[in-house]
Amino acid sequence: MTDQAIEIEGLVKHFGDVRALDGVDLLAEQGQVLGLLGPNGAGKTTLVRVLATLIKPDAGTARVLDFDVQHDAAALREQIGLAGQYAAVDENLTGLENLTMVGRLYGEPRRSAKARGMELLERFDLLDAASRPTKTYSGGMRRRLDLAAALVARPPVLFLDEPTTGLDPRSRLSLWAVIEGLVAEGTTVLLTTQYLEEADRLADTIAVIDHGRLIAEGTSDQLKDRLGGERLEVRLEDGADPHLAVAVLSAMADEPATVEDGLVRLSVRERHGVIAEAVRRLSDADLGVEDLALRRPTLDDVFLALTGHVAEEHADQEEEQAA
Amino acid sequence: MRRLVTDTLIIAERNLLRLPRAPELLIGFTIQPIMFVLLFRYVFGGAIQTPGYSYVDYLIPGIIVQNTAFGGFATALGLNEDVRKGLIDRFRSLPMSRAAVLGGRTLSDIATNTLSITILLITGVIIGFSFQTSFPEAIAGVGLLLLFGYSFSWFLAFIGLLAKSSETVNSIGFIAVFPLTFISSAFVPVESMPAGLRAFAEVNPFTIIVDAIRHLWLGAPAGNNVWGSIVWSLVIIAVFAPLAVARYRRAAGR
Ligand SMILES: Nc1ncnc2c1ncn2[C@@H]1O[C@H](COP(=O)(O)OP(=O)(O)OP(=O)(O)O)[C@@H](O)[C@H]1O
Ligand SMILES: [Mg+2]
Numbered sequence: 001m002t003d004q005a006i007e008i009e010g011l012v013k014h015f016g017d018v019r020a021l022d023g024v025d026l027l028a029e030q031g032q033v034l035g036l037l038g039p040n041g042a043g044k045t046t047l048v049r050v051l052a053t054l055i056k057p058d059a060g061t062a063r064v065l066d067f068d069v070q071h072d073a074a075a076l077r078e079q080i081g082l083a084g085q086y087a088a089v090d091e092n093l094t095g096l097e098n099l100t101m102v103g104r105l106y107g108e109p110r111r112s113a114k115a116r117g118m119e120l121l122e123r124f125d126l127l128d129a130a131s132r133p134t135k136t137y138s139g140g141m142r143r144r145l146d147l148a149a150a151l152v153a154r155p156p157v158l159f160l161d162e163p164t165t166g167l168d169p170r171s172r173l174s175l176w177a178v179i180e181g182l183v184a185e186g187t188t189v190l191l192t193t194q195y196l197e198e199a200d201r202l203a204d205t206i207a208v209i210d211h212g213r214l215i216a217e218g219t220s221d222q223l224k225d226r227l228g229g230e231r232l233e234v235r236l237e238d239g240a241d242p243h244l245a246v247a248v249l250s251a252m253a254d255e256p257a258t259v260e261d262g263l264v265r266l267s268v269r270e271r272h273g274v275i276a277e278a279v280r281r282l283s284d285a286d287l288g289v290e291d292l293a294l295r296r297p298t299l300d301d302v303f304l305a306l307t308g309h310v311a312e313e314h315a316d317q318e319e320e321q322a323a
Numbered sequence: 324m325r326r327l328v329t330d331t332l333i334i335a336e337r338n339l340l341r342l343p344r345a346p347e348l349l350i351g352f353t354i355q356p357i358m359f360v361l362l363f364r365y366v367f368g369g370a371i372q373t374p375g376y377s378y379v380d381y382l383i384p385g386i387i388v389q390n391t392a393f394g395g396f397a398t399a400l401g402l403n404e405d406v407r408k409g410l411i412d413r414f415r416s417l418p419m420s421r422a423a424v425l426g427g428r429t430l431s432d433i434a435t436n437t438l439s440i441t442i443l444l445i446t447g448v449i450i451g452f453s454f455q456t457s458f459p460e461a462i463a464g465v466g467l468l469l470l471f472g473y474s475f476s477w478f479l480a481f482i483g484l485l486a487k488s489s490e491t492v493n494s495i496g497f498i499a500v501f502p503l504t505f506i507s508s509a510f511v512p513v514e515s516m517p518a519g520l521r522a523f524a525e526v527n528p529f530t531i532i533v534d535a536i537r538h539l540w541l542g543a544p545a546g547n548n549v550w551g552s553i554v555w556s557l558v559i560i561a562v563f564a565p566l567a568v569a570r571y572r573r574a575a576g577r
Contacts, residue, residue, distance in 0.1 A: 052412075074418065087409075088409040088410045088413040090341065091408070092345050101333060106418060107326075149413065
């Protein structure tokens with residue numbers, strides 16, 4: 001027995017010509033949150049489905065709590081909870097009936113399954129709707145119920161596929177608190193997300209995947225460090241020429257500045273003296289500045305830099321194929 | 324094994340719980356067949372010759388068989404919805420018996436079929452149907468209907484898992500199953516059909532089961548119909564249950 005909760009090696013899954021997973025290696029320690037980040041179609045859901053024993057990989061191995069997803073699938077199912085990308089609740093059952101059914105299918109007697117259901121409904125703020133068919137629930141309420149269903153058996157490993165998509169900010173915050181609570185109790189969580197803020201806040205390790213391949217892995221800070229340096233952002237006054245600003249600022253860094261929506265951006269190595277020099281250069285060029293700030297790269301920058309790069313490669317491949 | 328039984332019962336209970344909340348289905352089981360009985364009895368009945376029987380006696384076994392076959396559409400539509408809505412993913416990620424979702428589905432069809440057979444028999448008796456046989460024979464007829472309906476549920480379970488949408492399920496119902504029930508002895512004597520159609524109708528399993536029920540309820544000649552119906556039912560189960568289970572294992576959510 002290792003202390004790795006999730007061990008993935010060389011995982012491959014095809015759908016026809018699509019290589020949804022193209023040789024993924026990944027580890028997650030027990031009690032950790034592994035955040036899986038990637039654009040649409042990257043293969044996140046496919047990876048979750050392999051780990052949750054819903055589909056078989058074409059090559060490679062995946063072990064969860066030392067259970068092989070293929071050979072020990074039945075035993076593994078006792079250990080996992082899944083909240084898929086789309087809320088999987090029975091619309092014609094009430095919230096409580098849904099949770100009770102899941103509890104009983106885990107082997108609980110009806111009475112305790114019901115008690116556990118009530119407990120979870122309370123935790124997810126659904127008590128008022130407990131005896132209403134879920135087709136009357138809002139999208140966010142369904143999402144929360146689905147998540148509650150994943151927690152019914154208090155599984156030591158949780159797979160959450162975009163758990164907060166479609167939730168309002170308040171529900172999102174309360175869900176984050178729930179996940180943090182579970183992790184504090186020792187639950188291992190693998191979550192996919194489109195929200196970098198979510199990965200930043202929850203994940204101990206972030207794995208970025210694109211086109212079925214792992215393109216970066218590390219803590220949020222490690223990923224940000226890979227981009228190096230700081231970001232200088234300048235918003236000019238109306239009428240000032242951003243291209244002139246690019247010209248005068250680019251001399252300060254290795255790479256030229258960029259303009260997007262009137263915001264001039266520049267990566268700089270050294271924090272020291274940057275603001276003063278930028279202001280001096282801009283006023284020498286007679287450019288009025290409305291706002292100027294220096295900040296660390298966000299995960300957004302990382303994501304864009306990483307997946308943007310891969311997208312280019314992909315475009316090249318397509319051109320080759322077309323030729 | 325114990326797991327299979329309890330899980331199957333849990334799923335069957337779930338299906339039955341849903342029923343009153345999805346009135347379309349309940350109407351399909353109750354109002355619609357009653358309407359058909361009345362239409363056939365009073366609109367077509369006068370024009371159809373059924374030597375040896377009053378039309379209402381002739382009709383009731385036929386229409387109940389047709390309705391029992393359609394009872395399995397609850398399974399087809401329900402499973403199809405479960406796949407599309409991702410509920411099958413939830414079930415497949417649970418440590419439950421693999422066969423229970425299908426077993427529970429087909430089992431709950433037995434309950435709904437019992438309900439609709441009862442409703443149709445009551446309707447039939449009100450408009451003049453009467454059993455010509457002993458009570459045990461009448462009950463045996465109901466048992467045979469339920470067995471046949473159960474086998475058809477497995478066929479429809481397979482269809483429901485295969486189809487991409489509920490519209491597909493419905494068109495299979497109307498394009499394949501509906502004509503099949505009509506080109507049989509269910510509503511008119513096969514002797515009245517043109518030669519080619521008649522040849523088909525005579526080997527159609529629906530004719531065999533309808534004639535078996537007429538034997539058990541009206542004392543019509545037995546022939547091999549009762550045994551034939553049992554064999555047909557078992558063959559349909561033997562073919563489609565494994566196909567449906569194999570399909571279920573691979574069923575992908577969205
Ligand atoms: N059942 C399937 N049949 C065919 N192709 C599939 C199937 N499931 C996934 N794919 C393909 O595999 C690739 C990866 O899909 P996947 O759903 O894993 O992406 P994702 O990262 O979850 O995307 P999203 O953010 O949109 O949810 C996509 O190109 C998708 O079209
Ligand atoms: Mg996805």
